[in-house]
Amino acid sequence: MGIISIILIIIGLCLFEVVSSIDNAVINAEVLSTMSEKAKKWFLLYGILFAVFIVRGLLPWAIVWATNQSLGPIGALTATFSNDPHIIESIEYSTPILMLGGGVFLVFLFLHWLFIEDKHLGLATEEFFLKNGTWFYAVVSVILVGIVAVALKYNPVLALSAVIGSSAFFITDGFKKMLKKTKKS
Structure with missing residues (x-):
């Protein structure tokens, strides 16, 4: 790995951390404003x-x-x-597994936002997606089946990773909905 790659990776990680921290601070401020x-x-x-x-x-x-x-x-x-080559190879082997699980989680999160979350952006397609929000579950199910079918051709652990990413999304979404429900009560 060259110095340019290392610098780009570090800059990318720093940028990601800053954006995530700002987003986290905004959400925390909103949550904290309702607490004793x-x-x-x-x-x-x-x-x-x-x-x-x-x-x-x-x-x-x-x-x-x-x-x-x-x-x-x-x-x-x-x-x-x-810097042991065996360890580097072992970690590189696990990269697709981690990326697929995280990728499925993020795709589901985006589709949930697109179909389910109420937005007021003024986009022409926004109303279409909100009216068809129940299709979210069909779309993510078909996507998951497709990903698992392709992953099984390469490595069963990849398929498991996709299912774990999906499960992580639905578990966190369920907790979020439960917290919103108890907050209204």
Whole structure:
């Protein structure tokens, strides 16, 4: 990997982190505005601990370990700091698995926004998608079947990854809907 590639990757990751942080701050500000002082302190303390240590610390380690079980838990941790060709090959093997699962999650998230979320952007197609919102479930089901069918030709673990990405979307969407429902009550 050349220096230009490394610089572009670092810039891309920094940009992604900044955009994600701003989006997260906006959402947190909205959530915090509806809470009591005690709940705000709890949310900030545990939210920051969870975001920093679990999501950005333990989760990547767990993913590397789960997709490269031959490394073991300690090997997955030290793999991040290693130049061993075997470890690099093992991690590169897991890249498509991680990318497919995350990609399915993000495609479903986009389609959910397109079909289900109420938007006021003034686009001509916006009303069409909102009127046909129930098609979201049919569209994502067909997409998932297609992805799994193609993935099975290459690697059954890829198919599992697609299903895990889909499951992660529906689990988080279900929690979001439940929280909205309890907030209205």
